[in-house]
Amino acid sequence: MTAPPVKAVPRRPPRRGAGDTAARRVSAALWFCGPLAAMVAVWAVVVAVSDVPMRTFPQVTDVAGALGDMWSSGDLFRHLGASLRRMGIGIALALVTGLPFGIALGASSALSAFFSPLLRFSVSLAGIAWIPIATLWFGYGDRAVIFIVWNSMFFALTYNAMLGVRQIPTQLLRAARSMGTGRLRMFWEILLPGALPSIVTGLRVGLGYGWRGLVAAEIIAGSAGLGYALFQAQKYFHTDVIIASMVIIGVLWLLMDRLLLAPLERRTVERWGTTGARDS
Numbered sequence: 001m002t003a004p005p006v007k008a009v010p011r012r013p014p015r016r017g018a019g020d021t022a023a024r025r026v027s028a029a030l031w032f033c034g035p036l037a038a039m040v041a042v043w044a045v046v047v048a049v050s051d052v053p054m055r056t057f058p059q060v061t062d063v064a065g066a067l068g069d070m071w072s073s074g075d076l077f078r079h080l081g082a083s084l085r086r087m088g089i090g091i092a093l094a095l096v097t098g099l100p101f102g103i104a105l106g107a108s109s110a111l112s113a114f115f116s117p118l119l120r121f122s123v124s125l126a127g128i129a130w131i132p133i134a135t136l137w138f139g140y141g142d143r144a145v146i147f148i149v150w151n152s153m154f155f156a157l158t159y160n161a162m163l164g165v166r167q168i169p170t171q172l173l174r175a176a177r178s179m180g181t182g183r184l185r186m187f188w189e190i191l192l193p194g195a196l197p198s199i200v201t202g203l204r205v206g207l208g209y210g211w212r213g214l215v216a217a218e219i220i221a222g223s224a225g226l227g228y229a230l231f232q233a234q235k236y237f238h239t240d241v242i243i244a245s246m247v248i249i250g251v252l253w254l255l256m257d258r259l260l261l262a263p264l265e266r267r268t269v270e271r272w273g274t275t276g277a278r279d280s
Helices: 018-050 060-073 075-107 109-123 128-138 142-166 170-178 183-221 226-235 239-272
Strands: none
Touching: 018 060, 060 075, 060 239, 075 109, 075 142, 075 183, 075 226, 075 239, 109 142, 128 142, 128 183, 142 183, 170 183, 183 226, 183 239, 226 239
16 A cells, blocks of 8 residues: 655745845945945046046045045035935925826816826926016015925926826725715825826925925025035135035935935835726
């Protein structure tokens, strides 16, 4: 009498330990920082070989010295604090005004048909093009700069919120309406969560527009901030301070996008992303 065949037990894939996770993070960091390090190396070699005067283009060490001077004098924290404060207020205003408006447009075909041409028209003018009229309305200072940040972000947030609502499956909306869901509950429990992946993408894009608008507005209308520091350095031919300010602006945006916005977008899509779409 033969014994019954023994069934093979499927092996579970090995769990990734803390070492694997750390190695992947280090590898990702190297891939992220590698191009920047290569650019700095090329910069140092080209300036050294060509012997360009510092007034035309400074050496890496000159820029590092300018950063050290800005740090020790307190100018770095003063300008950085002013820019981040204006950016924070502009972001808050854009979220408070743009999200409800965009969700309303996505939920109402009549509103969408009426406002969509205006949105498309305004997108091409948002941000920097409004600086001259912002200075006429608000003068030179915080209010003009905050207005430009808000204006730069508002249309990207509104448009992406509208698209996000349109991607919510029609069956889900019909089921919520058939159960007598009120407007406020529909907004918080159906429309906002359903549109969240698109909203976060719009926030990431809008913040890029807002950051550029902030720097441009501070150059023209600011009395402090990273853009203002750029402009003041240009007036006195301090090229090392100009490049140092540009480095601060670029690195700050890279860190914000890499450490905050990209993970937020990825996690939001993983949790709230939907596979269906509304009927057009």
